[in-house]
Amino acid sequence: MFSESLHSYVHENVSLAERCWLRIGGSARFFAEVPSSSILTQLCREATAASLPVRVLGAGSNLLIRSEQIDALVVRLTGEFEAVTISDNKIVVGAAASLGDLISAAAESGLAGLEHLAGIPGTVGAAVVCNSGVKNDDLGSRVQRVCGVDRDAEEVELSREELKFGYRRSNLQHLIVTSAEIELQRQDPAEVTRKLQANWIVKKAGQPAVDDCLAQAFIEPSGWQISELLEAAGMKSAAEGEASMNPTFPGYLGVTKEADARDVLALVGRIARAVEVQSGIQLHQQLKIW
Ligand SMILES: Cc1cc2nc3c(=O)[nH]c(=O)nc-3n(C[C@H](O)[C@H](O)[C@H](O)COP(=O)(O)OP(=O)(O)OC[C@H]3O[C@@H](n4cnc5c(N)ncnc54)[C@H](O)[C@@H]3O)c2cc1C
Known part of the structure; x- marks a missing residue:
């Protein structure tokens, strides 16, 4: 799919779980660490010509990766960036x-x-x-x-x-x-x-130790404390499958290695509904879903 000059950058079927804080999820069809603008634009041009979406991964602290392979070129910027x-x-x-x-x-x-x-x-x-x-x-x-x-x-x-x-x-x-x-x-x-x-x-x-598999689940609504909203809705310690809210640090969720993105989505969805029913406030997800 990519021209020969890009072969040393692009790898196929690369796991994203180890590159994200939650440590769960599937792989990217193509993955490249990109050290310079010229390589980045060349990669993007070739991906676009092949109708392949391009996604960019940062430190992975705000990403939930689904189990299915992502049909895209995932780039991580390095070097001059x-x-x-x-x-x-x-x-x-x-x-x-x-x-x-x-x-x-x-x-x-x-x-x-x-x-x-x-x-x-x-x-x-x-x-x-x-x-x-x-x-x-x-x-x-x-x-x-x-x-x-x-x-x-x-x-x-x-x-x-x-x-x-x-x-x-x-x-x-x-x-x-x-x-x-x-x-x-x-x-x-x-x-x-x-x-x-x-x-x-x-x-x-105010946050759990960063070596846990964790994420900030919601954007704190302007003018509100997420801890109070979760407490009022009885959702401070809510859990779904292998994903659970951290009762000590409200608003943060943790997962076990066996968790699936569906556990996290079910948990976040249940909490958002409960908070809306209880307080009339619409919580927006902080996590980006791939
Ligand atoms: C413990 C903890 C505490 C947090 N506290 C806060 C807080 O106080 N305030 C707050 O606002 N957030 C907070 N967050 C959320 C998170 O830190 C931020 O959203 C952060 O910006 C994510 O950066 P990242 O590099 O890890 O992005 P990633 O998780 O890698 O990616 C997140 C999104 O950004 C996009 N992205 C990454 N790089 C680029 C790029 N170069 N160009 C375009 N898009 C890009 C990705 O495609 C993805 O959609 C917290 C998260 C955790 C786990």
Whole structure:
């Protein structure tokens, strides 16, 4: 399917379970680790010509993979996409850099404005597309420019005026984000680091140990505490098959190795219905389903 120059990048029938935090699910028909823009556009062009969908995998902290093989080319960005470059109060960051690395680099350079995101797992690319954040304070409000590859395998650049960020969403769903430019404010590095560490401690104390097979099930509705909604609906410890809510850390679910994506979907669906009946609030799934 792919030309010979791409053979060393593309692998067939690659398990995605080990690349995702929940550690469950099937394989990708094609999988490639992509180190540069030129390889990425070439892969996307050939996949598009063959009517093969292209999906992008970040750190896998927000993905639920179904058991069936995914008939797509799944790419994971590496190499040049991990770079973080700082000049004045601007940072150009590759989509494959971890959000943690971006936040630390900003703090070390005395650039404030990302400390509230401390402890959120995942890559910058996913955080931009999903507009990751804490309550109403998000990453999108700091993003000035986004570069990516669109569905026609063309490289595109979006300016601040073209970007639309909402509560945990953006208008970038159709793109493979490759980099973002972020604008921050100058502050004393020691002060930025102090705030970052304080937020990190609070975040870590409110979530399960990251070596568990876990996920944040729902987007916390603006103005509500997910813990109160689950408690009121009697769903704090709900379980379906091998998936269960973590009663100590409300809103997080865990799975055993025997779990199936259907267990997670059944659990999340049951909770959403119960919360809507009890509180009239519609919960939206945080997890992306493949
Ligand atoms: C313990 C825990 C705590 C969390 N806390 C928070 C929190 O406080 N706030 C919050 O907002 N979220 C939180 N999350 C959710 C998660 O961290 C974010 O959604 C994060 O942005 C996912 O990043 P990832 O790289 O793991 O993405 P993945 O899980 O790999 O992918 C998620 C989605 O992003 C897409 N994507 C990935 N990379 C790109 C790219 N380069 N271009 C386009 N699309 C891309 C994927 O296709 C997929 O649809 C938490 C999750 C866990 C497990």
